[in-house]
Amino acid sequence: MDDRQSVLELEGRLETGPELSTCRERRGFRKYQKNMKHLLPYRPYSIDKYPKEEFPLAYAGCFSCMFYSWMSNLMYKIWRKGVGVLDGIYLSPIDATEQNELRFERLWNEEVKARGKEDASLWRVLLRAIKSRLIITFIFILIVVTFSILTPALVIRNFLDYLTRGDVKFSTGYIYLLGLVFFEGGRSITGALTWIITYVTGIRVRNGFMGLLFKKIVRLKGLKDKTVGELVNVVGNDAQRVYEANAVGPFILVAPITLLSGSIYGVFLLGPWALIGCVIFFAFYPITGIISRITTYLRRKGIVITDKRVRMMTELLTYVKLIKMYAWEKPFANTIADIRSQERVILEKSAYVQGISTGVAYLVPVFSSVATFIAMVASDVNLTVPKAFTYISLLNAMRFSLGVMPYSVKSLSELSVSLKRFKSLLIMEEIEDLKWEVTHEDSAVEFLNANLTWPIVSNPLLNDNEEYGIEHHGTKWKLC
Template sequence: MKDLDLGMEYVIPSPGYRNVREQRDQDEKKEPEDFMYQKAKRHHVDCQDALETAARVEGLPLDISMHSHLRILDEDHHKGKYHHGLNLLKPIRMTSKHQHPVDNAGLFSFMTFSWLTPLARTAYRKGELFLEDIWPLSEHESSDINSRRLEKLWLEEVSERGAEEASLRSVVWKFCRTRLIVSIVCLMLTQLAGFIGPAFVVKRLLEYTQQNDPDLTYSLLLMFGLLMTEMVRSWSLALTWAMNYRTGSRLRGAILTMTFKKILKLKNIKEKTMGELINVCSSDGQRMFEAAAVGSLLAGGPIVAILGMIYNVFILGPTGFLGSAIFILFYPAMMFVSRLTAYFRRKCVSITDERVQKMNEVLNYIKFIKMYAWVKAFSQNVQKIRESERKILERAGYFQSITVGIAPIVVVIASVVTFSVHMLLGYDLSAAQAFTVVTVFNSMTFALKVTPFSVKSLSEASVSMERFKQLPSTV
């Protein structure tokens, strides 16, 4: 029926409407805890729907969810913790059950990066690559899966030692421990192969050239031995890089995801500024990747230095200590440079945070800056901060360039000092001895070249881990 005065129509509520209203009234009469749980559950579902909607708007693939990735990993877990990693040790694999080719690759394909060949052919044929040409993310590289594992290790560390005494360094080491140990073993194999070739095979070749009676079989065996040592050195080094890069990507994804989740839960950021949080997510994550990719190369230096010193003493006598001592003294200098690098890194980080914060303010209030003609004042302020940051980076760069420039010269200095003292003391020096010692020094050069980069990456990662740990807790 209609109300003629108001022009409105009254509708009699349907039975279904009554049922819905009665159910809602009954829900409100329940205990408060149950009601809050139901409300939180509905809110969680709404958030999940909102996230899925946002992902679809951005064009992100939702065909395979993270839950399916976790289920796949759980299915492999009962086969063994290292089931997937052990499959990579097979020289050749023909499987194609995994989405990403790196998970289907065998040992030779993994260490030589030949699994990238189809992508390289596509890039060559098209001249450019599009998003649909790239493979889906490997289930083992997922940031969600790796962050869950890192969070589990962190919670175990906190429960054992407390929030204040918990060490993020030990947690990161546990997260990367197995892969880093395998990487260090491969690096040791690289250094041993690089040492055996010059120390034994090259020495025998030089001695063979001084003989009057040729022996074809013996000479071919020496050449084959030199070829094998170089192949082992090259392939083991390639395997080291392949494992380190993959370890670094997992660590960066895990720690950034865990940090991002922590930031999203904050109700107030306390003493942290927006610039500091942005810098943590952008710069410090890359520092962790570099530490995992380059930091383990530092382990190859001491073993080569010790082997080289023993062998040079065996070849030249007491004068062999001089050249090896120059190499060994270079490492304390690297430790000193690492302390300076960490010092400059701490100073630079605070200035970088201030600069990012200032730029964030400029972008947020650009209308008011234009309105009141404050452009010049703000630009001068930002330029002043940037100038201070540049000076600190220049100082750190000077020390870094000195160490990088000294590394190749160490071989020449060690050779000249060793041979000069050896001849001045009246000892004989044959061509085989001289060339063997020089080749041994050259084999020790790789450890010297990577030492500055390894020390720099580890010192900067140490500062980054302190910043990750100092993020405020949820309040």
């Protein structure tokens, strides 16, 4: 009877799937409860609620997240004992693979059910998964842009106007100093919160996709035109691209907001002449579009070569005995070296494009200010020192948006390629679940309408005359 009960339990697990009560996905407002606790100014550590092996960010308060003080104890342990202390640390359940895999699987199934496998889009799945966090990131980006624009608009301009009057008091200077500290500190703190939100978003999306892909791979009916090396490359390399895109990609929203607000204040400060610098800033956008296309092209070309190299290495490791027997080490080594040199050329071209984009981004504010001032001086426009330095400070505040924009464009371009590779894997045919039923309690295995042949094997544990055999019951065969 115990064997019968264990068989029924196994059959139930196969039909219902694994027990996931510990990582069940929360729906509605309940899924924000743990994240909302990060808004508390201070959260005392309790070993009953948060084990010491859990990542410290799980119980960090608002101030701890602002100043990254949750890392201090961990960094001190690493400094004293080495990186080995990280071996026993695990992520919070809301950041780990289980919950995020369940969510991405549900969203992907809903997408496939609504539009079909061919028309399903992982972009929509991704946006639905991070919609709330993307809105919060956008709000923090607005706050960062506000602090960046208000620093030159209010503090620096009024302080320079105050200095030109001649009657300077230390008390007034301290007020401007406090104002500068307030706006710059607010920009730095909100920027730090924005980064930590995007980093956690990247971790969750990466873990969700990796869990979804791994679950798909173990249920594939066949690899078709894909190899094991390609699957390893997808789960490893492309999953990292997903993390980088979610960590850096949202900052692409900084550029248009900063440019629009900076242009409005520039026109208010210098008049129509400020539009010259704004036009130079706008001219950088087509350059980023071209860079995005080049990056996507190089990424697609590089993936083909990387898959080829990984496939060759997999064959080398699989058939290493045969290669050693026929002394094929040098031909294989030369082939892999040639493939690696081709891959290196693609990576170098991608690095050159990225370097040119980053360098041009930092030169744009300089060209904008020089072109604007030359046009104003040539037209005999009265350009005062406070206005000139305020405009330069404004352009420097807008520089961050251009500095981060190439990385955002690059990460989103690579994300587009990775999502296409993910989809090609997710729409592959799976193994169908086989449902079975045991009709006799004393049967371990039953075959229906089967033709079987077998040798008679003696059982050493029993008497020499006792043997294994198969009994026939109508159209069924029972192993006894």
